[in-house]
Amino acid sequence: MTPINFTHIFDIQLEEFLRITFNPTEEESKDLTELPNVKDREELERYEDEKIIRSKVRYFAVGSIPPAARKHVKPHMLSWIEHSTWDKAGLFWDWRIEPHFFKEYINCKGRMSLHDDGGRTKRRTRGSIEIRIPLFGHIAERAIVSHLGKNLDVEKKMWDDKHGKKGVIKS
DSSP states (O other): OEEEEEEEEESSOHHHHHHHHHSOOHHHHHHTTOOTTEEEEEEEEEEEOSSEEEEEEEEEEOOOOOGGGTTTOOGGGOEEEEEEEEETTTTEEEEEEEESSOGGGEEEEEEEEEEEOSSSEEEEEEEEEEEOOTTHHHHHHHHHHHHHHHHHHHHHHHHHHHHTOOOEEEO
């Protein structure tokens, strides 16, 4: 099992971060959908009430498959559904990944939380991934966590570029 542990600090007030996240302008919407390693995403379901937002989003990734795995893992297999629940009062997402392939071998889940950091927004991503395939599993876990980190870092940079501010990235 490999831990997922990233912290990003955005030089933007939490209220504005939430507005852009949940009620973006059309331009802000476009800006935040271009992530590396993600070829396509599609929202499959969405439910909202006064306490939560629950969603299912299908992702199709692009990534380098290690030579030793190419016989068994094909590019079209890099897809999954993210099940997430946003707790409006607690300011966190609980998420779970459901891969389209190798479901019985992969367990990935975690929490992404937002915090006021003295007029800035701190985003903490914590979780774990476990791939129960001898020899290959731990290598794949590290590669996936690395790709996730790159996506979160690029998203952070897009925020900074868009809002003209620089923040802190901690991994």
